Amino acid sequence: MSRREADSGPSKITGEPINGALPKDSPVFAEPWQAEAFAMVVALNERGMFSWSEWADALSAEVKSSNAAPDGSDYYDCWLRALENLLAAKGVAGGNEIDALAAAWHRAAHATPHGKPILLENDPEWDSRS
Amino acid sequence: MRASAARPRFRRMPHDHDHYHDNELDPMAARAKALETILTQKGLIDPAAIDAIVETYETKIGPRNGAKVVAKAWSDPAYAERLKKDATAAIASLGFTGRQGEHMQAVFNIADTHNLLVCTLCSCYPWSVLGLPPVWYKSPPYRSKAVIDPRGVLAEFGVSLPAETKIRVWDSTAELRYLVVPMRPNGTEGWSEERLAELVTRDSMIGTGLALEPQAA
Numbered sequence: 001m002s003r004r005e006a007d008s009g010p011s012k013i014t015g016e017p018i019n020g021a022l023p024k025d026s027p028v029f030a031e032p033w034q035a036e037a038f039a040m041v042v043a044l045n046e047r048g049m050f051s052w053s054e055w056a057d058a059l060s061a062e063v064k065s066s067n068a069a070p071d072g073s074d075y076y077d078c079w080l081r082a083l084e085n086l087l088a089a090k091g092v093a094g095g096n097e098i099d100a101l102a103a104a105w106h107r108a109a110h111a112t113p114h115g116k117p118i119l120l121e122n123d124p125e126w127d128s129r130s
Numbered sequence: 131m132r133a134s135a136a137r138p139r140f141r142r143m144p145h146d147h148d149h150y151h152d153n154e155l156d157p158m159a160a161r162a163k164a165l166e167t168i169l170t171q172k173g174l175i176d177p178a179a180i181d182a183i184v185e186t187y188e189t190k191i192g193p194r195n196g197a198k199v200v201a202k203a204w205s206d207p208a209y210a211e212r213l214k215k216d217a218t219a220a221i222a223s224l225g226f227t228g229r230q231g232e233h234m235q236a237v238f239n240i241a242d243t244h245n246l247l248v249c250t251l252c253s254c255y256p257w258s259v260l261g262l263p264p265v266w267y268k269s270p271p272y273r274s275k276a277v278i279d280p281r282g283v284l285a286e287f288g289v290s291l292p293a294e295t296k297i298r299v300w301d302s303t304a305e306l307r308y309l310v311v312p313m314r315p316n317g318t319e320g321w322s323e324e325r326l327a328e329l330v331t332r333d334s335m336i337g338t339g340l341a342l343e344p345q346a347a
Contacts, residue, residue: 013269013283033162033163035187036184039181040166040169043179043183045229045230052305053305056304070270072268072269072270072271080162087169092168098165100164101163102157105160109155120163
């Protein structure tokens with residue numbers, strides 16, 4: 001058994017040249033929201049909101065849907081959508097509620113000075129809702 | 131580190147106003163914030179616990195855990211036997227336990243059989259011993275090709291096995307996850323577990339690689 005010598009073209013799986021080098025490790029999460037989405041699922045599973053099998057089914061449905069990117073680059077997009085679907089199915093949070101709050105976070109970000117932490121209270125429409 | 135403190139994508143407006151239009155959250159980031167807000171308000175998650183989970187997976191759990199398991203199995207036949215019979219308990223005895231109550235099974239590479247892990251369903255992976263999966267493990271090309279053409283997959287990782295070596299593909303599930311125990315390289319007789327663990331790569335425990343040769347470590 002040996003590692004193979006130089007070969008032609010990059011691997012479709014690893015994206016690395018097929019030259020026997022180990023695939024480079026990328027960071028676990030590409031963006032902070034991915035880490036947040038990941039951790040929310042772990043936390044909700046631990047408190048018993050859903051079993052890990054339920055979660056695997058929900059994630060699998062998103063990963064296999066026709067909306068998913070063929071190269072898997074949107075894995076955490078699928079992850080977040082699967083979480084939204086599960087929360088809707090459990091009656092915890094509906095799509096409209098999430099849409100409204102996401103819009104509020106957008107407005108809050110927009111209204112926050114560069115370099116300052118983005119707080120939901122910075123949403124100009126915040127007072128009217130709370 | 132507080133990963134959930136939004137790290138916005140800054141977008142400079144082409145002209146300066148005296149009011150602020152500097153920050154934009156990307157759509158997925160805004161949705162994640164929205165979910166976190168709702169779940170926190172409902173008392174279903176604790177932001178501090180979310181941060182702790184992120185930190186654990188970013189810094190504390192990774193393939194070094196699995197490497198310790200493999201190195202111990204290489205140097206301690208009684209441990210290897212326990213690992214074969216009840217991997218969940220043998221791995222837990224080193225302090226590595228799964229958060230989702232999943233069971234573990236160790237699959238041992240031997241001279242005529244090589245083992246390869248995949249999750250065709252989504253991305254089930256032995257987190258407790260390997261951390262979070264690499265990007266390629268979650269990709270559709272790997273998930274489909276590992277089953278259809280495992281030898282071709284190995285070639286893409288630079289691994290070629292003798293034609294007579296059988297390749298067994300193990301499809302992980304939410305309840306049962308696998309760990310490949312690669313073959314111990316020759317020329318490592320008398321090595322300590324710590325030194326042996328250095329030879330155990332993440333990919334060798336997925337089956338897309340082999341343990342490093344002593345001179346390569």
